[in-house]
Amino acid sequence: MNTSYQAWFKQKLAKLQNLDCYRVDVTPEALATHLVVDQSKIIKLNFNENLFVDRAKQTTLMKQLADEIDLRLYPEDEEAKLREKLSSYLCVPKDSIAVGNAGDELIDRIIRLFIEPNDVAVSFTPSFAIPRLCVKRQGGEYITVPLRDDFQLDTDALLNTFSDKTCLLYLCSPNNPTSNQMKPQDIEKLTKAFPGIVILDEAYGEFANYSFVSRIQEFPNMIILRTFSKAFGLAMLRLGYVVANPELAGVLRDRAPLPYPVSGFTIRMGIKMLDNIDIEQTAVAALVAERENLIKQLNQIKGVEAFTSHADFVLINTKTPADEIYAKLLKRGIMLKKWGRLLQYENCFRVTVGLPEMNVKLIEALKQIQGD
Numbered sequence: 001m002n003t004s005y006q007a008w009f010k011q012k013l014a015k016l017q018n019l020d021c022y023r024v025d026v027t028p029e030a031l032a033t034h035l036v037v038d039q040s041k042i043i044k045l046n047f048n049e050n051l052f053v054d055r056a057k058q059t060t061l062m063k064q065l066a067d068e069i070d071l072r073l074y075p076e077d078e079e080a081k082l083r084e085k086l087s088s089y090l091c092v093p094k095d096s097i098a099v100g101n102a103g104d105e106l107i108d109r110i111i112r113l114f115i116e117p118n119d120v121a122v123s124f125t126p127s128f129a130i131p132r133l134c135v136k137r138q139g140g141e142y143i144t145v146p147l148r149d150d151f152q153l154d155t156d157a158l159l160n161t162f163s164d165k166t167c168l169l170y171l172c173s174p175n176n177p178t179s180n181q182m183k184p185q186d187i188e189k190l191t192k193a194f195p196g197i198v199i200l201d202e203a204y205g206e207f208a209n210y211s212f213v214s215r216i217q218e219f220p221n222m223i224i225l226r227t228f229s230k231a232f233g234l235a236m237l238r239l240g241y242v243v244a245n246p247e248l249a250g251v252l253r254d255r256a257p258l259p260y261p262v263s264g265f266t267i268r269m270g271i272k273m274l275d276n277i278d279i280e281q282t283a284v285a286a287l288v289a290e291r292e293n294l295i296k297q298l299n300q301i302k303g304v305e306a307f308t309s310h311a312d313f314v315l316i317n318t319k320t321p322a323d324e325i326y327a328k329l330l331k332r333g334i335m336l337k338k339w340g341r342l343l344q345y346e347n348c349f350r351v352t353v354g355l356p357e358m359n360v361k362l363i364e365a366l367k368q369i370q371g372d
């Protein structure tokens with residue numbers, strides 16, 4: 001290596017090593033090894049996965065696909081076919097849809113295409129971390145405004161951040177981690193006033209009371225993000241899509257340089273899930289019913305407050321310090337996402353709505369820990 005190359009390389013490497021990235025605290029496998037138990041004993045309630053989707057039915061669809069698909073070939077019409085199916089599922093034109101490797105990759109794709117160094121993005125806090133990480137990676141600035149105490153948008157404070165430098169507004173509704181939906185009139189007001197692109201993240205849209213998808217034609221600057229990871233239970237496959245006006249959706253489809261971003265197997269599994277929509281509908285209905293039951297039970301435990309949810313998870317706040325609860329639950333093989341302080345609440349956790357038998361164990365453990 002010549003010396004100038006060496007200096008550049010070292011500098012570049014140091015910069016990349018300092019990039020803020022998403023990290024996982026502990027995996028179920030590592031926890032099972034640590035506790036010397038079988039991994040099936042671990043109660044994983046930290047990633048908002050949807051275990052209500054019938055696994056046997058999904059497996060049947062996968063086996064059918066294994067017979068139908070020729071893995072030696074590149075994907076060709078798969079994506080267009082998925083957009084057609086999504087178009088009837090969502091009642092929007094197929095030109096308004098772009099498909100990607102789930103929500104995270106689509107957020108990254110939008111930000112790579114639209115954010116340049118020193119551009120400013122705006123959002124609120126607390127919310128989903130990925131957009132901030134992607135904007136920072138592009139060399140942009142990420143400004144956040146705290147949510148109000150009732151977890152709703154502080155529209156005046158957000159409007160005050162808008163300027164000719166603000167290119168991206170990220171709104172998440174239902175919001176991760178607060179689990180509530182934002183008021184539609186606030187989303188509408190902010191989107192209409194924003195001078196750039198607005199990402200409306202509806203990853204949890206199927207568990208919620210309303211969606212902006214049917215109104216997309218009213219908002220030429222809005223990109224609605226949806227995923228197969230939650231309602232459809234395909235988190236492992238990584239499939240998602242966005243809905244936007246056809247010009248914007250076309251840029252997101254055609255102006256990302258890679259020709260086959262999503263695997264053909266994944267896309268065709270998405271098509272199969274849409275062809276068998278009862279699997280998703282049954283799962284969502286069962287999860288929502290269990291969510292309400294879980295919230296009620298959590299609220300009966302002394303020192304635990306569970307908030308209203310429009311997603312597949314519930315936000316709770318405990319009287320006992322979050323670190324203590326987290327450690328004691330881990331010892332019992334129960335994994336929650338620890339947040340600690342959120343707005344005026346000191347000890348918050350995000351709890352996936354698990355299957356009833358998992359929730360019984362969580363409730364039992366929390367009761368023991370809280371001495372209820």
Ligand SMILES: Cc1ncc(COP(=O)(O)O)c(C=O)c1O
Nearest residue numbers: 102103104128176203227229240
């Ligand atoms: C608000 C929100 N958006 C997007 C995602 C990305 O999910 P995926 O990449 O699995 O579609 C998540 C995942 O938890 C999320 O909580």
